Amino acid sequence: xxxxxxxxxxxxxxxxxxxxxxxxxxxxxxxxxxxxxxxxxxxxxxxxxxxxxxxxxxxxxxxxxxxxxxxxxxxxxxxxxxxxxxxxxxxxxxxxxxxxxxxxxxxxxxxxxxxxxxxxxxxxxxxxxxxxxxxxxxxxxxxxxxxxxxxxxxxxxxxxxxxxxxxxxxxxxxxxxxxxxxxxxxxxxxxxxxxxxxxxxxxxxxxxxxxxxxxxxxxxx
Amino acid sequence: xxxxxxxxxxxxxxxxxxxxxxxxxxxxxxxxxxxxxxxxxxxxxxxxxxxxxxxxxxxxxxxxxxxxxxxxxxxxxxxxxxxxxxxxxxxxxxxxxxxxxxxxxxxxxxxxxxxxxxxxxxxxxxxxxxxxxxxxxxxxxxxxxxxxxxxxxxxxxxxxxxxxxxxxxxxxxxxxxxxxxxxxxxxxxxxxxxxxxxxxxxxxxxxxxxxxxxxxxxxxxxxxxxxxxxxxxxxxxxxxxxxxxxxxxxxxxxxxxxxxxxxxxxxxxxxxxxxxxxxxxxxxxxxxxxxxxxxxxxxxxxxxxxxxxxxxxxxxxxxxxxxxxxxxxxxxxxxxxxxxxxxxxxxxxxxxxxxxxxxxxxxxxxxxxxxxxxxxxxxxxxx
Numbered sequence: 001x002x003x004x005x006x007x008x009x010x011x012x013x014x015x016x017x018x019x020x021x022x023x024x025x026x027x028x029x030x031x032x033x034x035x036x037x038x039x040x041x042x043x044x045x046x047x048x049x050x051x052x053x054x055x056x057x058x059x060x061x062x063x064x065x066x067x068x069x070x071x072x073x074x075x076x077x078x079x080x081x082x083x084x085x086x087x088x089x090x091x092x093x094x095x096x097x098x099x100x101x102x103x104x105x106x107x108x109x110x111x112x113x114x115x116x117x118x119x120x121x122x123x124x125x126x127x128x129x130x131x132x133x134x135x136x137x138x139x140x141x142x143x144x145x146x147x148x149x150x151x152x153x154x155x156x157x158x159x160x161x162x163x164x165x166x167x168x169x170x171x172x173x174x175x176x177x178x179x180x181x182x183x184x185x186x187x188x189x190x191x192x193x194x195x196x197x198x199x200x201x202x203x204x205x206x207x208x209x210x211x212x213x214x215x216x217x218x219x220x221x
Numbered sequence: 222x223x224x225x226x227x228x229x230x231x232x233x234x235x236x237x238x239x240x241x242x243x244x245x246x247x248x249x250x251x252x253x254x255x256x257x258x259x260x261x262x263x264x265x266x267x268x269x270x271x272x273x274x275x276x277x278x279x280x281x282x283x284x285x286x287x288x289x290x291x292x293x294x295x296x297x298x299x300x301x302x303x304x305x306x307x308x309x310x311x312x313x314x315x316x317x318x319x320x321x322x323x324x325x326x327x328x329x330x331x332x333x334x335x336x337x338x339x340x341x342x343x344x345x346x347x348x349x350x351x352x353x354x355x356x357x358x359x360x361x362x363x364x365x366x367x368x369x370x371x372x373x374x375x376x377x378x379x380x381x382x383x384x385x386x387x388x389x390x391x392x393x394x395x396x397x398x399x400x401x402x403x404x405x406x407x408x409x410x411x412x413x414x415x416x417x418x419x420x421x422x423x424x425x426x427x428x429x430x431x432x433x434x435x436x437x438x439x440x441x442x443x444x445x446x447x448x449x450x451x452x453x454x455x456x457x458x459x460x461x462x463x464x465x466x467x468x469x470x471x472x473x474x475x476x477x478x479x480x481x482x483x484x485x486x487x488x489x490x491x492x493x494x495x496x497x498x499x500x501x502x503x504x505x506x507x508x509x510x511x512x513x514x515x516x517x518x519x520x521x522x523x524x525x526x527x528x529x530x531x532x533x534x535x536x537x538x539x540x541x542x543x544x545x546x547x548x549x550x551x552x553x554x555x556x557x558x559x560x561x562x563x564x565x566x567x568x569x570x571x572x573x574x575x576x577x578x579x580x581x582x583x584x585x586x587x588x589x590x591x592x593x594x595x596x597x598x599x600x601x602x603x604x
Binding site for chain 2: 052054074075078079081082083085087089091093095096097098102106107109110111138154155158
């Protein structure tokens with residue numbers, strides 16, 4: 001369960017003060033995919049960064065599974081992301097010098113050690129995402145859709161409670177974009193995760209369970 | 222894992238980086254070694270004299286060329302409390318006129334201490350009329366067994382051995398026995414007088430008597446627990462005293478040369494280290510989005526710093542080994558006249574400076590990356 005309570009995020013002081021998020025609140029249950037829509041500069045990425053603990057809010061609370069995220073220190077936030085959060089970026093951001101398999105194993109590596117269980121999980125995820133044959137390939141040898149699928153598989157490596165997905169289809173054509181969203185939705189339902197997907201594309205948002213629109217930092221459902 | 226994977230995954234890129242850093246290491250090392258070699262060429266024959274201290278005629282310190290000690294002076298010095306042993310060192314100028322192209326040499330008489338010369342060819346025990354010659358004389362065509370005719374003294378010396386790193390004021394030193402030096406020294410002075418039309422056989426004979434048993438300076442070894450200052454007090458101003466290293470760094474324009482050479486070394490180290498520091502700052506900054514992504518999926522700042530330090534350490538170590546090997550190879554390929562004398566302390570200084578700035582540049586860069594907004598660091602663009 002994700003609870004976003006009265007989150008406000010401002011930058012600057014006085015006349016130069018800019019409010020990126022203005023008193024945003026919503027709740028999202030397990031096994032739900034929420035699409036966050038909004039025009040450029042509406043605060044979508046800021047909201048995802050705050051939920052991930054990459055940014056702190058100016059005011060308000062983020063509660064995940066009964067624990068406040070916004071009060072954590074930088075190292076606690078890093079640990080929280082390693083253990084509880086799956087992040088998928090707009091441009092996949094796979095590590096270029098690691099193979100698809102190694103990109104998946106990077107997540108347990110950051111937690112300390114890679115076990116046989118982790119390798120088996122990575123094998124399973126690559127198989128689930130139709131990437132077994134591409135396991136030993138580096139990102140430069142993968143197509144855009146394959147890279148995004150590897151990125152989603154990587155985000156699932158730590159069995160996250162919450163998935164934060166930022167524009168996963170922006171670099172894909174409609175057909176491949178829809179495939180990725182369907183894949184994501186299936187995983188969210190199957191693993192009973194809470195998932196936020198930032199998108200600007202209403203066609204992709206239509207496949208989500210719920211949607212929320214941000215305009216000038218204010219949320220409407 | 223990440224540090225090594227990245228190095229192995231981008232072999233060409235990191236090989237080029239290591240090559241660039243290696244060349245910087247090599248440059249600083251070659252500059253330093255050639256500078257040191259220049260100083261060795263200027264005063265190697267003096268600085269390497271086996272002695273705790275060198276004793277000069279009063280008021281002539283540290284000029285080997287001007288100092289003269291009589292036989293009685295050497296006795297007085299030998300009898301000074303704290304002095305364990307003494308041997309005379311004579312100095313005079315000459316030109317090897319028998320060579321195809323005449324060249325200058327410095328003649329050094331050594332009183333029974335030829336065991337200190339590193340012999341690279343032939344023998345190290347010259348008899349009367351024989352010399353052990355610095356190996357750089359070979360560049361002038363001198364070979365073992367050659368008879369050198371010296372001008373203006375009009376004397377002959379047979380080459381019985383070659384030594385190394387024994388040049389003085391950039392010309393080869395010829396080591397002869399002290400008695401041979403006496404003859405050459407007197408002949409040198411008389412030769413000049415003769416050239417000026419003032420030859421006087423009686424004066425020459427008197428001069429030879431006066432110089433009997435003399436030397437230019439005395440090389441002394443001290444008893445255990447005795448310092449140079451102790452002996453200096455005993456001399457009470459009768460003689461000037463200095464260590465071989467100190468005396469080698471004085472006179473013949475050496476202070477000015479040392480300043481210039483030191484300046485060159487400092488500048489090369491500073492520029493080299495700054496280049497490497499800036500280089501690593503920029504290359505790390507180029508990894509902004511990659512660092513931000515790894516951080517976003519859970520890497521702690523400590524983990525990122527650790528990986529970067531591992532990577533810099535591996536890379537700079539490889540570059541240092543390569544650069545050092547390159548510098549040594551360059552030194553080995555240089556002719557003996559191009560002095561090349563690597564100094565481990567200066568080498569370590571330049572390597573430490575390069576490591577230091579590499580760490581500083583990259584860590585400062587990573588610190589900057591970790592401070593910026595993650596979304597900005599990830600290069601996210603709103604569609």
